[in-house]
Amino acid sequence: MRRTAFVFAMAAVGLASARAFAEAPSPSRAQLVTGTEAIRAGQPFWLAVHIQLDDGWHTYWRNPGDAGTSPQIRWRLPLGMQAEPISWPYPSLFREGPLVTYGYSDSAWLFTRMTAPAESGASISIAADVEWLVCRDICIPQYVELVLAVPVAGSEDNSVPAVGFADLLADIPQKSPWPAFYDVDSERLVLTIRTPNLDAAEAWFFPHDYGVIDHAAAQQMSRSDLGLHVTMRRSMSGKDLSGNLAGALVLRAEGGPRAYEIIAVPAPKEDEKG
Amino acid sequence: MTVFDVSLAAFARYRWSRNGSGKRLSHRASKTAFWLTAVLLSASPSMAAPAIGEPAPDFVGTDSKGMSHALADYRGSTVVLEWTNHECPYTVKHYQAHAMQALQEKATSEGIVWFSIISSAPGTQGHVTAAEADALTESRKAAPTVVILDADGAIARLYEAKTTPHMFVIDASGAIVYMGAIDDQPSARGDPKAARNYVRLALGELAAGRPVSIPATQPYGCSIKYAD
Numbered sequence: 107m108r109r110t111a112f113v114f115a116m117a118a119v120g121l122a123s124a125r126a127f128a129e130a131p132s133p134s135r136a137q138l139v140t141g142t143e144a145i146r147a148g149q150p151f152w153l154a155v156h157i158q159l160d161d162g163w164h165t166y167w168r169n170p171g172d173a174g175t176s177p178q179i180r181w182r183l184p185l186g187m188q189a190e191p192i193s194w195p196y197p198s199l200f201r202e203g204p205l206v207t208y209g210y211s212d213s214a215w216l217f218t219r220m221t222a223p224a225e226s227g228a229s230i231s232i233a234a235d236v237e238w239l240v241c242r243d244i245c246i247p248q249y250v251e252l253v254l255a256v257p258v259a260g261s262e263d264n265s266v267p268a269v270g271f272a273d274l275l276a277d278i279p280q281k282s283p284w285p286a287f288y289d290v291d292s293e294r295l296v297l298t299i300r301t302p303n304l305d306a307a308e309a310w311f312f313p314h315d316y317g318v319i320d321h322a323a324a325q326q327m328s329r330s331d332l333g334l335h336v337t338m339r340r341s342m343s344g345k346d347l348s349g350n351l352a353g354a355l356v357l358r359a360e361g362g363p364r365a366y367e368i369i370a371v372p373a374p375k376e377d378e379k380g
Numbered sequence: 381m382t383v384f385d386v387s388l389a390a391f392a393r394y395r396w397s398r399n400g401s402g403k404r405l406s407h408r409a410s411k412t413a414f415w416l417t418a419v420l421l422s423a424s425p426s427m428a429a430p431a432i433g434e435p436a437p438d439f440v441g442t443d444s445k446g447m448s449h450a451l452a453d454y455r456g457s458t459v460v461l462e463w464t465n466h467e468c469p470y471t472v473k474h475y476q477a478h479a480m481q482a483l484q485e486k487a488t489s490e491g492i493v494w495f496s497i498i499s500s501a502p503g504t505q506g507h508v509t510a511a512e513a514d515a516l517t518e519s520r521k522a523a524p525t526v527v528i529l530d531a532d533g534a535i536a537r538l539y540e541a542k543t544t545p546h547m548f549v550i551d552a553s554g555a556i557v558y559m560g561a562i563d564d565q566p567s568a569r570g571d572p573k574a575a576r577n578y579v580r581l582a583l584g585e586l587a588a589g590r591p592v593s594i595p596a597t598q599p600y601g602c603s604i605k606y607a608d
Contacts, residue, residue: 172542173603175566203501203533203606205542237567244505245602247469247568316598342429342540 133160134240138232138252141271144259148224152271153189155179155236155252157214163240164211167197169314169353171207171321174245177216177238184230186223193217195277196354196365197312206322207241208312214238215274222258230256279354279365284333286370288351295319295340297351297370300333306357311336311368313353348372430539430559432595436550437538441497441528444513449495449526455554458586459493460579462524462562463536465506465544466516468602469568474545475520479572480562483580484523492583496524499536504605506544507531533606543601549582549592558582560597 134157141152157165157177166174181189195215197208222230233253240246284301295318297311309327313319323339336355351370356363430437436459440450451459462480464471474480484494498513500506508516513527530536539548549558563575582592 173599173601174543175600178567202603203608204537205603205606207603237569239568241603243605245468245470249569317596342431 132248133163133242133246134158134165134238134248136236136238136248136250136252138234138254140254140256145222145230145256146259147222147226150219150221152275153218153220153232153254154271154274155216155218155234157210157216157236157238159211159213159240162211162242164198164200164207164209164242165214165238165240166207166209167312168192168194169208169312169316171199171209171316172205173202174207174209174241175239177214177236179216179218180235180237181218182233182235183220184223184226184232186225187230187232188221190219193219193275193278194354195274196279196356196363199310201322202241204322208321215277217271217275217278226258228258230258232256277365279356279367282355282366282368286368287373288347288370289373290340290347293340295338295347295351297336297338297355297368298333298373299335299355299366299368302331302333304334304357305329306334306359306364308358309334309336310356311338311353312356313351315352317341318347318351430548430556432556432559434556435554436548436556439535439538441495441530441535443526443528444510444517445526446510447526449528451550452554454493456552457491457493458552458583459495459550460487460583461539461548461550462494462496463541463544463546463604464496464498465500465602465605466508466520467505468544470601471544473568473570474562474572475522477572478521479577480545481520481522483577486580487583488523488525490583490587494524495526495528496522497528497530497535497541499530499533499541500605501533501607502531504607505602506605533604536604536606541604543599544604545601546599546604547579549579549586551586557586557592558595559599561599561601564597566598566600 136155136157139154139156143151145151159165166176168176170176179192183189195217197210200207200209231253233251235251237247237249240248282299284299284304286297286299288298289296306327310325318341320339320341326337328335328337353368354365355368356365436451438451440448442448466475487494498506498508510529513529516522517524517527528535545562547558547560547562548556551557558578560578562579563572563577565572565575578594578597581594585592
């Protein structure tokens with residue numbers, strides 16, 4: 107079992123099982139993990155499904171790219187508790203022949219912002235049914251039912267340490283402070299981030315939705331006085347693009363990669379451009 | 381023509397620490413030359429990428445009996461293309477429930493031509509010889525019109541097929557009217573008979589002379605095992 111630096115708050119670890127392939131050892135494991143912040147009644151806190159992956163295996167992002175399926179979490183929560191949609195750390199790219207997929211290797215942290223019930227006892231029981239796919243040269247579906255009992259601050263049991271999430275949460279794309287728009291024709295999609303303040307050696311845009319771009323095609327970054335541009339190839343068989351374009355923009359620059367959550371509006375008409 | 385030239389490799393499975401120490405958190409050799417700064421695709425548009433309402437790319441395939449079939453030969457019939465890999469858990473889900481076979485039986489009994497296409501490269505999961513393909517058809521009680529062996533992936537590339545299963549429905553005029561997932565349950569669990577089967581839906585609408593209401597969906601499944 108791989109040694110980790112993490113200590114789990116009263117974690118009940120579920121064994122990831124490949125349902126149809128019980129005879130093969132599973133190449134991944136999942137646990138529910140809480141952060142170091144104390145959980146207080148009625149207050150939000152971070153929870154994560156942490157998927158550990160054996161060497162060579164990967165799992166998928168919210169948009170898996172050309173193939174694969176995204177992890178799914180079905181929460182079973184006490185009354186009065188809310189779970190937000192997963193906050194996804196930015197993904198990496200995986201190449202399989204002509205196909206490119208988006209996901210994670212080594213570890214996938216599926217962060218979820220939770221709000222504790224306004225009233226609870228000394229501890230809250232959180233359960234999750236998690237389904238995900240791991241692939242290497244073959245793909246193995248994984249499924250596990252996890253349960254975690256989490257102490258609520260003010261209760262007697264505050265002795266259980268938990269994980270420092272700060273570094274890991276930093277991989278979640280931060281909301282972009284700059285306006286963004288996109289131009290699209292039948293072959294290309296050009297994303298523009300309107301700021302002179304962004305520079306990078308390289309950029310990659312991961313759309314939240316499938317079918318917007320050709321996931322495998324190289325992307326080109328450029329700059330103009332309008333800002334930073336990322337030119338992508340449209341999906342040849344993709345859906346019509348209307349409304350906003352959402353995704354994660356990952357920049358590689360001095361000081362390491364940075365990821366921004368982008369919501370780009372359709373480009374203003376020529377006479378409206380500033 | 382614009383050349384797309386950004387390195388894919390920079391974003392390939394490397395996760396630098398936020399403090400810029402440059403240390404890779406994840407680094408392993410890939411079986412493909414993933415980290416080469418290569419232009420992945422030239423900007424020249426591929427010949428007729430599959431698109432709804434457009435002519436389905438023509439191809440000639442060899443079936444498990446050694447016979448050649450050209451898609452054009454079947455103009456005048458509705459044709460279903462089913463990409464399959466008998467070891468992929470998503471394919472297994474549909475075949476173990478006998479759901480795919482039942483759809484094949486229904487379709488072929490109504491004069492629809494069903495091509496099961498196996499595009500796994502030699503040495504990869506799902507690759508079979510002609511004899512193995514026939515044995516699988518027999519043991520699974522599958523009912524395609526033919527099983528096409530596409531081990532070099534030529535037909536798969538023509539259709540930009542990505543997953544198993546990945547489904548295409550081509551109408552009698554030769555136009556693609558559906559492409560994407562087999563159904564609305566992108567999971568390896570669950571009963572496919574309880575899902576909304578997009579192919580069954582499209583075939584029913586075609587038979588009734590109605591437009592296909594859901595022409596394109598995101599395919600799900602294992603990646604097609606192309607040669608590197």
